[in-house]
Amino acid sequence: MNKKLREIVGNKKVIAVIPAYNESKYIGDVVRETRKYVDEVIVVDDASKDNTGEIARRMGAVVLRHCINLHKGATLKTGCEAAIGLGAKIILTLDGDGQHNPDEIPQLLEKLDKFDLAIGVREFNKEMPFHSRMGNKILTKLTQLFFGTKVSDTQTGYRAFNTNIYPKIAWESKGYAIETEMLKNLAKHNLSHSEVKVETIYNDDYKGTTPIDGLKILANMISWRIRG
């Protein structure tokens, strides 16, 4: 971590948590670039069939490996609990597929001085595949409607938060509903958040959230709304 960034976060330990499944192509670069801005990088290998975990470890990341595939929500939960166990005061989450530019980490960390959670929001432009663009727009509108949040990109996994709020925002979702559940919990506990505009990067049109995942997220949202 450079000196300027250290001044921003003070003596708080910053740990990046990266969930990864079959990301051998990108994980090396993601870990190398992320390490410049944080104290430690944790990669949670969600039972990848390639050597994602091995590459991440060689690039200096702490690696946790699920022996069976549990999906994103459970993977992030493992990573966050490990990070807290390693003494993290700030947790930064980003995807392992190179969707998030690590050079934008300082802007997210800067926000944590005044806010509980910082969210890296993408522009829904042509860089984003059509089905993802539509899905993101619909889910964002519905999340705003259901839970009263004002976040303009609810499905982004590029986030940073102070670990003291973790018990309040902790999630049960195993899959891609984690991002929405975190925001639902944030609104429920009246915690503050701030947005940072980040680059929209899509390296692979067919990875990540599928329309079926979108429907599952919607079903979860309805269930949370009913349960209150």
Place this chain on the structure above:
Amino acid sequence: MIAGFEVLAVVFLVIMIYITFTSYKTKRLSKLSALFWFLVWAAGIFGIFLNKKLGLFLESLSIMRVFDLYTIIGFMFFLFIVFYLFRVVKENEKRIEEMVRVLAIKNMQKGE
């Protein structure tokens, strides 16, 4: 006189009694479970042979035949089993997730 499908039902129930008995003998079912299933199958057979005697009871439920009663009970049982299995699967999913996550944290590998 019992109808053809009722004969089939009796044959099925007798086979189930045999399977329950062998499961008990090979210790795949406990004494209590075996007794429960014996009673279920036996009640089925009695129901078929006491068709006429059950008439009044069936009439009060607006059911025409004993076999129809079995179909309704069977469907209710099927739904119960689906619900029960759903609950068991969810519980096991949670247990497995917890176990996998604990193992991952325990076997943490430091970077080079």
